[in-house]
Amino acid sequence: MRNSTAIPLSSEPNDPDPDTSSARMSGHTRARLGGWIARFWLLPVGVMLVLPVLAVLAAALQWNAESADIVREMALTVLPEYAWTSLLLCVLVAVGTLFLGLGSASLVTLFDFRGRRQWEWLLLLPLAMPAYVSAYAYTDFLQFSGPAQTWLREALQAEGRMLPEVRTVWGAAFLFIVTLYPYVYLLARTALLERATHLMEAAAMLGTGLRTRILRVALPLVRPSVAAGVALALMEVLADFGVSSYFGIQTFTAGIIKAWVVMDDHIAATQLALVLLATVALLLWLERRARRRMRFASSRGQRQGGTQGRVPVLQGGRAMVAHLLCAVPVVLGFAAPVLMMLRPLLQGLELDQEVMWAQFLPWAWNSIRLGLSAAVLATLLALALAGSARLFPGRMTGGLMQLASLGYAVPGAVIVVGLLLPVAALQAWQPEWTIGGLVTTTVLGVLWAYLVRFTAVALQSVQGGYARIPASQDESARLLGIGGWRLLGQVHLPLLRGPVLAGLLLVFVDVMKELPATMVLRPFNMDTLAVSAFQLARDERLTEAALPSLALVLAGLVPVILLSRSLRRRNG
Numbered sequence: 001m002r003n004s005t006a007i008p009l010s011s012e013p014n015d016p017d018p019d020t021s022s023a024r025m026s027g028h029t030r031a032r033l034g035g036w037i038a039r040f041w042l043l044p045v046g047v048m049l050v051l052p053v054l055a056v057l058a059a060a061l062q063w064n065a066e067s068a069d070i071v072r073e074m075a076l077t078v079l080p081e082y083a084w085t086s087l088l089l090c091v092l093v094a095v096g097t098l099f100l101g102l103g104s105a106s107l108v109t110l111f112d113f114r115g116r117r118q119w120e121w122l123l124l125l126p127l128a129m130p131a132y133v134s135a136y137a138y139t140d141f142l143q144f145s146g147p148a149q150t151w152l153r154e155a156l157q158a159e160g161r162m163l164p165e166v167r168t169v170w171g172a173a174f175l176f177i178v179t180l181y182p183y184v185y186l187l188a189r190t191a192l193l194e195r196a197t198h199l200m201e202a203a204a205m206l207g208t209g210l211r212t213r214i215l216r217v218a219l220p221l222v223r224p225s226v227a228a229g230v231a232l233a234l235m236e237v238l239a240d241f242g243v244s245s246y247f248g249i250q251t252f253t254a255g256i257i258k259a260w261v262v263m264d265d266h267i268a269a270t271q272l273a274l275v276l277l278a279t280v281a282l283l284l285w286l287e288r289r290a291r292r293r294m295r296f297a298s299s300r301g302q303r304q305g306g307t308q309g310r311v312p313v314l315q316g317g318r319a320m321v322a323h324l325l326c327a328v329p330v331v332l333g334f335a336a337p338v339l340m341m342l343r344p345l346l347q348g349l350e351l352d353q354e355v356m357w358a359q360f361l362p363w364a365w366n367s368i369r370l371g372l373s374a375a376v377l378a379t380l381l382a383l384a385l386a387g388s389a390r391l392f393p394g395r396m397t398g399g400l401m402q403l404a405s406l407g408y409a410v411p412g413a414v415i416v417v418g419l420l421l422p423v424a425a426l427q428a429w430q431p432e433w434t435i436g437g438l439v440t441t442t443v444l445g446v447l448w449a450y451l452v453r454f455t456a457v458a459l460q461s462v463q464g465g466y467a468r469i470p471a472s473q474d475e476s477a478r479l480l481g482i483g484g485w486r487l488l489g490q491v492h493l494p495l496l497r498g499p500v501l502a503g504l505l506l507v508f509v510d511v512m513k514e515l516p517a518t519m520v521l522r523p524f525n526m527d528t529l530a531v532s533a534f535q536l537a538r539d540e541r542l543t544e545a546a547l548p549s550l551a552l553v554l555a556g557l558v559p560v561i562l563l564s565r566s567l568r569r570r571n572g
Contacts, residue, residue, distance in 0.1 A: 042388060045381065046400040052418025052452055053410060054278055059270040059421060070267045081250045082272070086279075089173055089251065090234050096177030097233045100329050101184025102219075102226055108323055109192040113314040119326040120189075123563035126333030127182045128556030130513050132242025132534065134175045136509055137337035139246075140344075140542035144167045147343070149383045165528035167247040176237050178333035183236075184229035186563075191225035231287035235280055239411035241516040242534055254277040256413040257516055266424065273417040277410070338553060341546040359532070360547050367512050367528040367551075370443065374450035375458075377509040381451065382458035386466055387488040390474075401459070412516040415449050419521070441523055449517040454510050458503035465499025466492070505558050512555045512565040 024096040108120050142148050142163055152162040165171070244251040252272055260267035314322050385404055389397040421438045439445035469492065477491045493500075515530045522531065536545035 002108050002323075039548060042385070042397060042400050044231075045385070046403055048448070049381075049407060049452055049455060050403050052415045052449075053277070055418040055421040056270065056273050056414060060274055066273070067267055070265070074268060074271065078250065079253060082252050082255050084250055085169060086238065086251050087247075088169055088190075088458045089176070089237055092170070092173035093176045093180065093233055093237050094230050097174065097181045098185045098226060098230055100177060100181040100223070101229060102188050104181070104326060104329060105185045105188035105192060105222075106219075107325060109189050111312055111314050111322065113319040113322050115323065116301075119323075119330075121219065122330050123185055123326060123332055124560050124564055125181050125557075126179045127563070128553055128560045129334050129337055130552055130556065131175050131179045131236075131240060132246060132335045132515065133341075133552055134333070135172070135243045135246050136533065136537040136542055136545050136549055137340040138171070138175065139537075140264050140546075141340040153244050168548055169249055171242050172249055173245050174232070175243060176240070178329055180233040180236055181333070183232040184226055185290060187225040187229040188222045191222040227440055228287045231283045235283050235287075235409055238276060238280055238283070239413070241413060241519075242530075246534070246537055252279075253411055253516065257419060257520065260417060260420070261500055261520060266421070269417050269422065273414045279415050280409055280411060284406070306384065306488050327379075338550070341380070341550050341553075344543040344546050345550070351524055351557045360551075363527055363529050363532045363548055364551060366526055367530070370446065370528065371448070371508040371511040372519075373443070374447055374454065374511045375504045378507045379458045379462075379504045380386060380454045381455050382462045382503060383488075383496070383500060384491075385455075385459060386462045387492060390466055390492070391487060401463075404459055405456045408454065410453060412449070415452050416517050416520045419445060419449060419452075440521065442524075443523060446518055446520040449521055450507075450511050450514065453517070454507045456496075457506050460472070461503030461506060462496060465496040502562055505562065509555050509558050513552055 018057060104119075104123050108116050108123070140146055143166075144161055149162045153159065156162070238251075239253060240251070241253045241257060243249070244254040245257070254274060256269050256272045256276065257462050259265045259272060294515065382404075385397075385401055419439065423445075438446070473495075474487060474492060477487050482490055512528075513530055518528055519531050520532065527535070529551050533545045533548040533552065536542070536548070
């Protein structure tokens with residue numbers, strides 16, 4: 001009996017069942033084949049996403065006497081003004097978003113007062129307001145013939161200008177601060193919730209005063225988060241075209257569009273794009289470095305079940321001051337611009353409603369179809385990239401994921417130059433080819449630019465969804481015979497419906513608000529809401545610009561609502 005039982009036990013690994021061995025080899029072959037297929041298609045996708053940046057960087061290698069002369073001329077004329085204006089804007093916005101974002105985050109996190117939970121999400125509303133839309137609203141309201149100065153002249157029986165000009169560097173900095181401070185607010189508040197409240201409670205038990213607890217315990221914990229938020233805000237400032245162009249401020253982005261579109265000077269536009277790209281790369285490095293340092297604020301101290309460490313309760317006059325401090329950024333960054341744009345629409349000032357609506361509907365349709373097309377394509381790309389990295393991990397898939405994630409940090413003006421450079425070179429080499437016309441006279445070029453910039457947005461959402469799917473589920477599915485791309489379709493997709501939908505909506509809204517790439521690359525006679533609002537405001541038709549601007553704000557409320565709901569679920 002012992003021999004009879006030993007024979008099959010010893011022979012099982014040496015003489016396996018042919019069907020089992022064949023199935024195992026077939027599964028292994030399919031996995032290897034799937035991995036090679038993934039790498040085969042990922043390569044052109046990666047090239048498509050990074051080509052604009054590579055084209056701008058490659059232009060730096062084509063240095064010649066003409067390039068040197070143009071750079072020397074720019075250094076003597078426009079470059080110092082571009083550099084000084086951009087630097088001044090960055091300094092002002094950094095200081096303003098630091099104080100406004102960190103102050104509001106500290107107020108609603110480290111203190112308790114009636115209505116605090118409402119302010120937690122109301123402070124996010126300025127994220128829905130594009131800075132250039134606020135610029136149109138404030139300009140219309142505060143200009144010499146606007147309501148504010150008219151009321152002041154009538155009330156004071158005075159003449160002349162009663163308020164300072166808003167179209168200045170200081171006015172632009174103010175608009176950027178009140179619309180971009182939520183970047184700092186979000187990251188600072190998250191860091192404070194994770195560790196600061198509990199450590200402040202421990203410090204209070206040791207007899208430490210409130211001021212010392214805030215300055216010595218809470219604020220040092222959020223320095224990396226604040227630095228990351230300020231870096232994100234500054235990247236938005238450097239990428240802006242609407243405010244700088246409308247206010248006549250000489251920044252790098254405005255200079256790039258002017259050099260390429262108005263002056264038809266490709267070399268000057270390329271050199272300015274290189275400088276801007278290097279500056280953004282430095283800010284991106286600082287932001288990544290700050291995020292790596294955020295690891296010390298681990299989630300182990302995060303409140304669970306909606307409980308929170310005891311915080312000081314504000315009542316009476318102190319509570320009123322807290323409400324006032326929370327209301328200021330919300331009013332200046334969201335409520336006031338919305339009311340300023342609603343005023344001419346409600347009063348019907350200088351506005352032919354029938355003509356305006358006849359124009360508005362085509363603008364809205366163009367924005368919606370471009371937004372939906374780009375959102376679907378970007379989400380599919382993000383899902384394929386993240387799925388490939390999950391199913392076939394390796395250096396190539398990981399590297400392409402990193403490259404695709406950098407697209408959102410690249411300003412739209414740099415992407416425009418990076419797309420048009422190879423198209424112009426190819427058209428000069430083969431004039432009979434029509435690829436240049438396909439990029440510049442159809443939606444192909446603008447969709448390409450959208451994918452380069454906004455695939456990162458969808459990718460971040462999909463990656464967040466994958467982080468919540470344990471690897472054990474993949475192993476269980478493989479044991480049941482589900483592997484390769486079937487695993488993505490049958491297991492991952494049902495679990496990623498929420499993140500995929502969120503990424504789709506976020507890309508759609510970002511495309512709706514995108515201005516420089518849309519304005520330069522869109523086909524002729526295809527205006528969008530963003531382009532129409534900018535053109536109307538540039539022509540001083542600010543009343544007519546109110547309707548498309550309000551539509552952009554309404555679209556921008558979608559990600560804010562999603563974000564506020566996510567924060568409420570996370571914090572209990």
